[in-house]
Amino acid sequence: MAPGAWTVTGIRAAVAGGDLSAREVCAHYLDRIAATDGRLHAFTTVLREAALARADEVDARPLLGVPIAVKDVICTRGVPTTAGSRILAGYRPPYDATVVSRLLDAGAVIVGKTNCDEFAMGSSTEHSAYGPTRNPWALDRIPGGSSGGAAAAVAAGQAPASIGTDTGGSIRQPAALCGVVGLKPTYGRVSRYGLLAFASSLDQIGPLTWTVADAAAVLQVLAGPDPRDATASTEPPPDLSRLFPGNVRGTRIGVPRVALADGVDPEVLDAFGAALAMLSDRGAEVCDVDLPHMQYAVPVYYLVAPAEASSNLARYDGVRYGHRAKLDGAAAGVSEMYARTRSEGFGAEVKRRIMLGTYALSAGYYDAYYVHAQRVRSLIRNDFDRAFAAVDAVAMPTTPTPAFRIGERIDDPLAMYLGDVFTVSANLTGLPAISLPAGLTQARLPIGFQLVGRPFDEATLLRIGDALERDAPWSDERPPAFA
């Protein structure tokens, strides 16, 4: 389009179509003003710097027009944020979480809040006070949890991407069970400001998408320093756009064979082996690594996470926001109000974890449980640090089994917890981890392949993931009922 012929509608089409950047258009007109206003004097003030900066802002909207679903534990201003709990029924935060502001600044369109296990505590989304979400691949099965709604939404084509949270596997596990990509960034990579805290030293926000490149694009927007989160890294994130196509020639991948010895579904093991073989064919070097303390990861997690949660959930007392129990009789005081509000507002799993956590922190037990667990946590981290001297990523299945039926494990919390065996280590160590689709079982249920990386090295995980995805025969699979 020749500059002389520029019209409003012409410019709008050219910029939207990517033929022209907003900066190019702006610079053109600013130059014209500079060249002509000496004679005309039509302007009293010319906003050269401000206009170019604004044009850059308009250009820097990498998610312009992209609809995104946000897990309901993340604050969205003026929009209900329930954490899947009755205790926050109808609660509308007066502010946006940092990740939400960043998505909006990037031009994304938030289409809704997704269902989750109450306060992100669970692995099946059956603990939502608003009813379970169903797996799009089999409606009688769980989608995983706690970001079950977020994973199901992407898998069923309800949104091209969603934002979930991962404290013990809550992005990766539902991603695996729903056949999509799920990324838990390094602890501190993404700001937690505005995330309803479950376990402060473990929680991270991350994307669920169909492709690895999409996950990179969304992570790029979410990541970065935030003065409102003292645990967020002050280092700016790297440019993740130049990772693709992913090349794995010479990339070393370690497998903790001992950990896979028992309890893993044979079909999951087969799919895991097949994915490794594909990567190996493309030049990756696969070897064994030893992570001797990984066997303690689940008990450590189920001491540390509930302990922090018991403190983080103390604020839900009915005084300032959310549900407040109605009291009968003048005799009832504040303690009564607290007890009734929380009894009515919290579900069984949340109550279980608050009690577990309170116990682990209590006088006489703090050293034996909480402190001890934190010490073992650092041993688990040491194992991984040693492994990363020899490999660039550690590979494991994401879950030991594919999606189970709704109701199958609801009365057996321990069985539920043990399903987290492969995911909790990444949270305890703060390391980044990604779950990638790795095919379907005979029953056409998705299986996930997981990679754990060095601190702040999401790039390696994305690169390997892209390589796996590129030629994978299952990459075009979609849930039959929602294709």
Place this chain on the structure above:
Amino acid sequence: MFCGCPADYQAAEPNTRTCPVCLGLPGALPVINRRAVEYTVLTGLALNCRIPEFTKFDRKNYPYPDLMKGYQISQYDLPLALDGFLEIDGDTQLGLGRRRIGVERVHLEEDVAKSYDDRGEGYSLVDVNRSGVPLMEVVSKPDMRSAEEARQYLTLLHSIVQYLGVSTGNMQDGNFRCDANVSIRPVGSQILGTRTEVKNMNSFRAVYQALEYEVVRQREVIEDGGAVVQETRGWIEEREVTVSQRSKEYAHDYRYFPEPDLPPLRIGPERVAELAAELPEFAPQRSARFQADLALSGYDADLLAGSRSMANYFETTLTLRDADAAEVANWMLGDLARLLNQDHREIDASPVTPQRLADLLALVADGTLSTSLAKTVLEEMYATGGEPADIVREQGLGQISDTGAIEAAVAEAIAANPKAVADYISGKDTAARFLMGQVMRLTKGQAQPELALRLVQEGLELQKTRGSLEP
């Protein structure tokens, strides 16, 4: 302490100094206030504490409507400062001299909201403005042996935090608070007795009285054959007694654990040295210097060194004026103090600046003003904020040292007061002073007093001579 809200909670309308963080809204996170940490380190240094290289915050968990998050972010086992001391003069009545009172620790935490339980039936009100305001706690070791020593310790600590600019030190406003622990033991025993904690004292006087009361109460309990119960007691100002608050308290397990939302702090020796260089000369040292170098009395020196702004004002005036320290001290502690006290003003709000005070004293020194006239000018300067030279000129207040002008007034005074003249002639020298006073009145206080007196005396002598020459 962990958000950006202003800390002026006393002045503000309720619930107007809030944000998601200090309200404890879901999803909010704390961020450490750097200056509050520096203030605490400075205070620790001023109290001769050790500043450990590694320090952290911890969560203190308990449920209460004034505690927004259900936990208070405080410091448990690794506080900002440890093992310091203050030197007090000691309770001489007990035969105790100058010695050190140990400081166990100085730590930082956030304040809680303010509850109002007395506004109506069946409800309480909460003002969240105070929630999250930084609170610095100084814990002393059980080294004080009397209420008098506690008073000395508190006074010194108060002076130090004021001097550092860390606190206004105002107990009535709640900017400086005191909880006191007290126990008694038989003379000669090395084992400390059971202690009680006394709260709700809103002035130094209240602290003193409460401790004195509690000592007597505990002694009576023991002498009656009982044992002191370890408990918290509240000081009731109106009845001047302490009352057990046991029923309000129940043993809390605070389940302390390190605050996971805040990284631990590393304060290296270089940073500590930088902060140590910021420490001012404190009141006792400044007072001692005033006494040694400027020959001020202990009383005056202590008053002038009492606050940092007072001491700075004093020293500034001295350098501007190159004056007699005692003279400046007299003006500051006398007339200027009186004017400030009437308005309840601090010296840094004084309309009379050090420069203007210095200028006023210069006018006295060069004879333009008598001391009493200068006092009048000072009042005018205070009221209007004007310059002394301007006021003198506008009001024609310059001292009259022109002999002729005064002689006219002398003559008038003598003529108008024959009795006084007669008294003088018959030997009453004091009559001269009386007439001098009249001259001062006639000249609106502007006659130079010494000159006026001399001329009065000369005039009276002349009368005497004339009188004796009369037939």
